[in-house]
Amino acid sequence: MDTFFSSAGRHSCASVLLVCSLAGPPVARAAVVTVPAGGNLQAALDAAQPGDEIRLAPGATFTGNFTLPVKAGDTMITVRSDLPDATLPGDADRVTPATAASFARIMSPNNAAALHTVAGAHHWRLMFLEFPGTTLGYGDIIQLGDGSSAQTLPAQVPHDIVLDHVYVHGSPLYGQKRCIAMNGAAVTIRNSHVSDCKAVGFDAQAIGGWNGPGPLLVENNYLEAAGENFLLGGSDPPIPNLVTADVVVRYNYMARPMSWRDPIIPPPAVVTAIAASSPGTLPAGTYGYRVIARRPVGMGTTGQSTAAAEVPATVGAGSAVTVSWTPVPDATEYRVYGRTPGGENQYWSVTGTSFVDTGAAGTPAAVPTGQGTVWQVKNLFELKNARRVRVEYNVFENNWKEAQPGFAIVLTPRNQDGACTWCVVEDVDFTHNILRNTASGFNISGYDSPHVSQQTNGLRIRDNLVYGVRQSLGGAGWAVLIGEQPRDVSFDHNTFDFDGTTLLYAYGGTATSPAAIAGFQYTNNASPHNTYGINGASASTGTLTFQMYFPAAVIAGNWLSGGSSSRYPSGNRFDAPFDASIVNRAAGDYRLVTTTTLLRAATDGGQVGADVAKLQPLIPVLISGQLPPSLVPRAPGNVRVIR
Numbered sequence: 001m002d003t004f005f006s007s008a009g010r011h012s013c014a015s016v017l018l019v020c021s022l023a024g025p026p027v028a029r030a031a032v033v034t035v036p037a038g039g040n041l042q043a044a045l046d047a048a049q050p051g052d053e054i055r056l057a058p059g060a061t062f063t064g065n066f067t068l069p070v071k072a073g074d075t076m077i078t079v080r081s082d083l084p085d086a087t088l089p090g091d092a093d094r095v096t097p098a099t100a101a102s103f104a105r106i107m108s109p110n111n112a113a114a115l116h117t118v119a120g121a122h123h124w125r126l127m128f129l130e131f132p133g134t135t136l137g138y139g140d141i142i143q144l145g146d147g148s149s150a151q152t153l154p155a156q157v158p159h160d161i162v163l164d165h166v167y168v169h170g171s172p173l174y175g176q177k178r179c180i181a182m183n184g185a186a187v188t189i190r191n192s193h194v195s196d197c198k199a200v201g202f203d204a205q206a207i208g209g210w211n212g213p214g215p216l217l218v219e220n221n222y223l224e225a226a227g228e229n230f231l232l233g234g235s236d237p238p239i240p241n242l243v244t245a246d247v248v249v250r251y252n253y254m255a256r257p258m259s260w261r262d263p264i265i266p267p268p269a270v271v272t273a274i275a276a277s278s279p280g281t282l283p284a285g286t287y288g289y290r291v292i293a294r295r296p297v298g299m300g301t302t303g304q305s306t307a308a309a310e311v312p313a314t315v316g317a318g319s320a321v322t323v324s325w326t327p328v329p330d331a332t333e334y335r336v337y338g339r340t341p342g343g344e345n346q347y348w349s350v351t352g353t354s355f356v357d358t359g360a361a362g363t364p365a366a367v368p369t370g371q372g373t374v375w376q377v378k379n380l381f382e383l384k385n386a387r388r389v390r391v392e393y394n395v396f397e398n399n400w401k402e403a404q405p406g407f408a409i410v411l412t413p414r415n416q417d418g419a420c421t422w423c424v425v426e427d428v429d430f431t432h433n434i435l436r437n438t439a440s441g442f443n444i445s446g447y448d449s450p451h452v453s454q455q456t457n458g459l460r461i462r463d464n465l466v467y468g469v470r471q472s473l474g475g476a477g478w479a480v481l482i483g484e485q486p487r488d489v490s491f492d493h494n495t496f497d498f499d500g501t502t503l504l505y506a507y508g509g510t511a512t513s514p515a516a517i518a519g520f521q522y523t524n525n526a527s528p529h530n531t532y533g534i535n536g537a538s539a540s541t542g543t544l545t546f547q548m549y550f551p552a553a554v555i556a557g558n559w560l561s562g563g564s565s566s567r568y569p570s571g572n573r574f575d576a577p578f579d580a581s582i583v584n585r586a587a588g589d590y591r592l593v594t595t596t597t598l599l600r601a602a603t604d605g606g607q608v609g610a611d612v613a614k615l616q617p618l619i620p621v622l623i624s625g626q627l628p629p630s631l632v633p634r635a636p637g638n639v640r641v642i643r
Helices: 041-047 543-549 618-624
Strands: 002-004 032-035 053-056 061-063 066-068 077-081 104-107 115-117 122-131 140-144 159-169 178-182 185-190 193-197 205-209 216-219 222-225 228-232 244-250 253-255 272-275 285-296 302-304 311-315 321-324 333-339 346-350 354-357 379-383 386-392 395-399 407-411 425-431 434-438 440-445 457-462 465-469 480-483 487-492 495-498 502-507 521-523 526-528 533-536 554-556 559-561 582-584 589-592
Touching: 032 041, 041 053, 041 066, 115 122, 140 159, 159 178, 178 185, 178 193, 193 205, 222 228, 228 244, 228 253, 253 379, 272 311, 285 321, 311 321, 321 333, 333 354, 346 354, 379 386, 379 395, 395 407, 395 618, 407 425, 407 434, 434 440, 434 618, 440 465, 502 543, 533 543
Parallel strands: 002 032, 032 053, 053 077, 061 104, 066 115, 077 122, 104 122, 115 140, 122 159, 140 178, 159 185, 159 193, 178 205, 185 216, 193 222, 205 228, 216 244, 222 253, 228 379, 244 386, 253 395, 379 407, 386 425, 395 434, 407 440, 425 457, 434 465, 440 480, 457 487, 465 495, 480 502, 487 521, 495 526, 502 533, 521 554, 526 559
Antiparallel strands: 205 222, 272 321, 285 302, 285 311, 285 333, 321 354, 333 346, 582 589
């Protein structure tokens, strides 16, 4: 029997499937509670008991700032759309906006989160639900835990929270500062679609966390954001000595549309300027006009387009000029700049698509000459404070230089405001991933400055396919930037293809006292060498760079196509043109040709570079999110949250 919630609390034992024994106290059984459109969702959440399932009317919108309260017991309470299981995506199938079309929606009416956890909340599972953005994209859509000083003790941290098959998205027009704040313990986000997490002048994240201890599992999601698609750290954690630990990030597709590189608002089109039918006070002459479209772009910011091309108008004395253009979708106002051709220095604001310059003075300002407003883009994956992280079988793509130099993968400790002297990035396995179409690849640093941090250490970057690293996206087109003394970093069996001058660039310290990187290993990797190969600040290719930055490093088994053997240790190869040794570089097929001896040239007797034959077929699978049984992992059985 189902229970319907309006403004009432939990119903009688009969109506919620309680078995009442005449011989003793009642024994509770799990209830299936339905909440119709217009029903009281918060009342259902407050009244739920461990094991209950709260089902929301399909397609209904529940508007409010809802909270997940603390409940006794360790059995999950499930909140989901009331849809037949047969109509829903499978357990290993990622949700899409199309498959989420009939989901119930939980929506914030204001700038606050649509859903957040109270201190210590636990054992909640949210499934088959849609979460639209907050008003004008402020703050977070979902808050798991608290990133503020309200959460300073481990006992306050929410735990055992699952988001499964949810559709979380900002507004296409206004974006969203953060789609999911992940500041909890034993948190799982899987099979979900998180998109339109973007902002102007601010970092925006699909998933961001800085005040939760972990463990965290992020599995089989589409994560789309402008600032960072996935971020741990940044803000100093209010919980003393907290380092987010035991993190697994696998089978995800982290990307952003290439259209986000363009100005958000297109310029007005079909702009004309002609003598007006009504008289004015303009002296005889030729005048120039340029038009800019404007609208809000979220969080109180107004964006503008690039200025349309100048249009001239020649009139006699005592005339006026009518400037007109076609409407720009969603524009709320336009600025018309005039009058001096090639040097318009005043503007008039209008809300329509025409303006009559009668000769009255406008607001003094030069016409903007740069590109229009763009979303703030930084990277795809970033760790600033994390320990024991496994990143595997993900596709990362579409990253360009905008607010940062364009490195897609950033592993750099950050003591942001000086209070996190313990912040560190350590014990990270970055394996079996595909990274493509980016301005640069990996950015690794050892220590933060000016605020002190702990030393980055224990990074293992293995069996990754990295290609389409290109300068046309605005950056240097380098595969790796590493400096400021990280320790025990290894690159093994990776394939890199890049068009910049440098494969790997090291820096840190000074020319006379460089910051050496201890425990460095670069083995069995495949790439072109290009101009400088492995290089460093105040150094030169190869030998001098190793002496300054990589003492006692292991550099062996690599194929640096086109490089000079005299500059590198023995045991590496430089022969064979890169294009001729792989199947089809232009088509993105980086398998080695079957006739090359590179198939047995690695120090372990295998092929140099990544296991491309295994990775390449996974690309469409990981992008689609429809995982085959061979990839579906078993749930971990050894994760415990110690309270």
